[in-house]
Amino acid sequence: MSSVISGFLSKRGAGRGSRPADIQPPRSKEKYMSVTESKVKTERKSSRKPAKTQETVLSALLAETAEVSVPLASLIKSPLNVRTVPYSAESVSELAESIKGVGLLQNLVVHALPGDRYGVAAGGRRLAALNMLAERNILPADWPVRVKVIPQELATAASMTENGHRRDMHPAEQIAGFRAMAQEGKTPAQIGDLLGYSPRHVQRMLKLADLAPVILDALAEDRITTEHCQALALENDTARQVQVFEAACQSGWGGKPEVQTIRRLVTESEVAVAGNTKFRFVGADAFSPDELRTDLFSDDEGGYVDCVALDAALLEKLQAVAEHLREAEGWGWCAGRMEAVGECREDAGTYRSLPEPEAVLTEAEEERLNELMARYDALENQCEESDLLEAEMKLIDCMAKVRAWTPEMRAGSGVVVSWRYGNVCVQRGVQLRSEDDAADDAGRTEQMQEKASVEEISLPLLTKMSSERTLAVQAALMQQPDKSLTLLAWTLCLNVFGSGAYSNPARIRLECEHYSLTSDAPSGKEGAAFMALMAEKARLAALLPEGWSRDMTTFLSLSQEVLLSLLSFCTACSIYGVQTREYGHTSRSPLDSLETAIGFHMRDWWQPTKANFFGHLKKPQIIDALNDAGLSGAARDAEKMKKGDAAEHAEHHMKDNRWVPDWMCAPRPQAETETTEYRDNQADAA
Structure with a gap:
């Protein structure tokens, strides 16, 4: 391409190549921007069409080329013209x-062919119109047509630019054009410079060019869109692409595949890396190319990673961190594991945790902390400086806590590094349990469970928080259509197969309790869960056909994707888990089993604050909450405070963790849980 540009530059002001002797130059010569000047361009967009105001290398070269005239009979459509969709008659x-009335207003762009012929790279529709006039004997065969002659290697680029500007170029044509230019040896950056596209847009279209021919044919025939192609491009194997495409067609409404179905079939054993805390911690270098699937069409340059490979890499890195801490701090043993050591039966029979010793700051550390705290309190808003101050304060506190463990304590216990709530969790002072310890700890475990009993929570707070929890589960279930539809089918089958058929058709009743839930939940209508539900409701409402509430048949026009979305959303809105208390006994939450099934975590939708939670607790309950979250130091500080200050104190220390009170969480699944118990709870929730 550089030789073409330099060739054009060397001809400025000289003759324009081998033109026929009877061709006259244009009567006036306009002033054009030089090729060098054209390199100062406006910022490119990554959209399909180049910006009209944008100068490209090709447009600069065309500007340097004078118009000439050639006989109409010498013009044919160029074999390099990317237009494959025929023009309408x-x-x-x-x-x-129009040409008959006012003449040809725009020149054609051609390149030389053997036998004194010229191939039309840009202007195919104008050539077809001129030939139509010639067939009607309105124009003679030697009628002079204004053209600009360009080198053959720029013909494809000229054709793509023409079609992109004049008529909406079909995506299949653009893909074929980019592929042809790439086969000529042009890089994505060079193609982008010629046509005014970003290199990334060119790379994306070249990625689609590698799709199986049958898929590109379906695109050209408008049976699928570029969105379908982008989903299929996640799979590199063309045979597998065809398998996924055919499977999606078979499952689609009317044989038309759904984009989300294609994406699910390609990545069914994988998870997205975008926003994935595990992947961010492990890093892309921990995986082989076979374990990573790059999504070139993702705005955040995301992709997918094999689930098993991700967990294996995470466990390996956690073990490495544990080994480092054991050597650096002098612990007797170490372990890296996926979950933190907890109070479940398996862990309780294997480990026990030593009480965390009280950290003692040195005089220098106390002075530094006071200085940092004063600077921190002087800042009105959170900013980069406040983050740095907070990080240093946490570091000083952590160093003091580690130093509090004596050499004897470290030698007789270990450090466990795990993954908890999207962060690395370090538990120091963990001892391996002997058989004699079991009896001693049984009473203590029972006492802790009794302290956290839901019966100690006031009924108003129970109503508030179970309402908050219900809205959060609704929002989480809404985001998992497959689980939502499973719940709907299961609930209907309970009625149909469990208690006989109905005499009247479709006796299905749904009660949406959003009014009472938002009235009771502390977050009201401003909570993240309710706002997410309302956003989806507004989106779906816009898709409902006109007059739908009066005529069921209007729903026959909806696509399968829309119908499934409506079913999923309505099912989610039917969830109800507000707990009650009668005769001193609190009902068990019907949400427990459902939360386990959908991988729900309350902190994805709710943040405990003084206003919405801690302020409604008694001071001992606030202290218990801090201890339960592993913040024993903060709990000791709260003991010296008034209740209001302790509530603010708890809000501050709980903001960066994922703690939720036990009575607001689903219990850990146990092997002896009866199937009937699951059935009853699910039936109550739906």
Whole structure:
């Protein structure tokens, strides 16, 4: 390409190549921007069409080329013209009438062919209109046509630019054009410079060019869109692409595949890396190319990673961190594991945790902390400086806590590094349990469970928080259509197969309790869960056909994707888990089993604050909450405070963790849980 540009530059002001002797130059010469000047361009967009105001290398070269005239009979459509979709007879006829009335207003762009012929790279519709006039004997065969002659290697680029500007170029044509230019040896950056596209857009279209031919044929025939192609491009194997495409067609409404179905079939054993805390911690270098699937069409340059490979890499890195801490701090043993050591039966029989010793700051550390705290309190808003101050304060506190463990304590216990709530969790002072310890700890475990009993929570707070929890589960279930539809089918089957058929058709009743839930939940209508539900409701409401509430048949026009979305959303809105208390006994939450099934975590939707939670607790309950979250130091500080200050104190220390009170969480699944118990709870929730 550089030789072409330099060739054009060397011809400025000289003759324009081998033109026929009877061709006259244009009567006036306009001033054009030079090729060098054209390199100062406006910022490119990554959209399909180049910006109209944008100068490209090709447009600069065309500006340097003078118009000439050639006989109409010498013009044919160029074999390098990327246009494959035929022009409509109506559009050609309209253009022919325009040329007949006012003449040819825009020149054609051609390149030389053997035998004194010229291939039209840009202007195919104009050529068709001129030939129509010639067939009607309105124009003679030697009628002079204004053209610009360009080198053959720029013909494809000229054709793509022409089609992109004049008529909406079909995506299949653009893909074929980019592929042809790449086969000529042009890089994505060079193609982008010629046409005014970003290199990334070119790379994306070249990625689609590698799809199986049958898929590109479906795109050209408008049976699928570029969105379908982008989802299929996640799979590199063309045979697998065809398998996924055919499977999606078979499952789609009317044989038309759904984009989300294609994406699910390609990545069914994988998870997205975008926003994935595990992947961010492990890093892309921990995986082989076979374990990573790059999504070139993702705005955040995301992709997918194999689930098993991700967990294996995470466990390996956690073990490495544990080994480092054991050597650096002098612990007797170490372990890296996926979950923190907890109070479940398996862990309780294997480990026990030593009480965390009280950290003692040195005089220098106390002075530094006071200085940092004063600077921190002087800042009105959170900013980069406040983050740095907070990080240093946490570091000083952590160093003091580690130093509090004596050499004897470290030698007789270990450090466990795990993954908890999207962060690395370090537990120091963990001892391996002997059989004699079991009896001693049984009473203590029972006492802790009794302290956290839901019966100690006031009924108003129970109503508030179970309402908050219900809205959060609704929002989480809404985001998992497959689980939502499973719950719907299961609930209907309970009625149909469990208690006989109905005499009247479709006796299905749904009660949406959003009014009472938002009235009771502390977050009201401003909570993240309710706002997410309302956003989805607004989106779906816009898709409902006109007059739908009066005529069921209007829903026959909806696509399968929309119908499934409506079913999923309505099912989610039917969830109800507000707990009650009668005769001193609190009902068990019907949400427990459902939360386990959908991988729900309350802190994805709710943040405990003084206003919405801690302020409604008694001071001992606030202290218990801090201890339960592993913040024993903060709990000791809260003991010296008034209740209001302790509530603010708890809010501050709980903001960066994922703690939720036990009575607001689903219990850990146990092997002896009866199937009937699951059934009853699910039936109550739906």
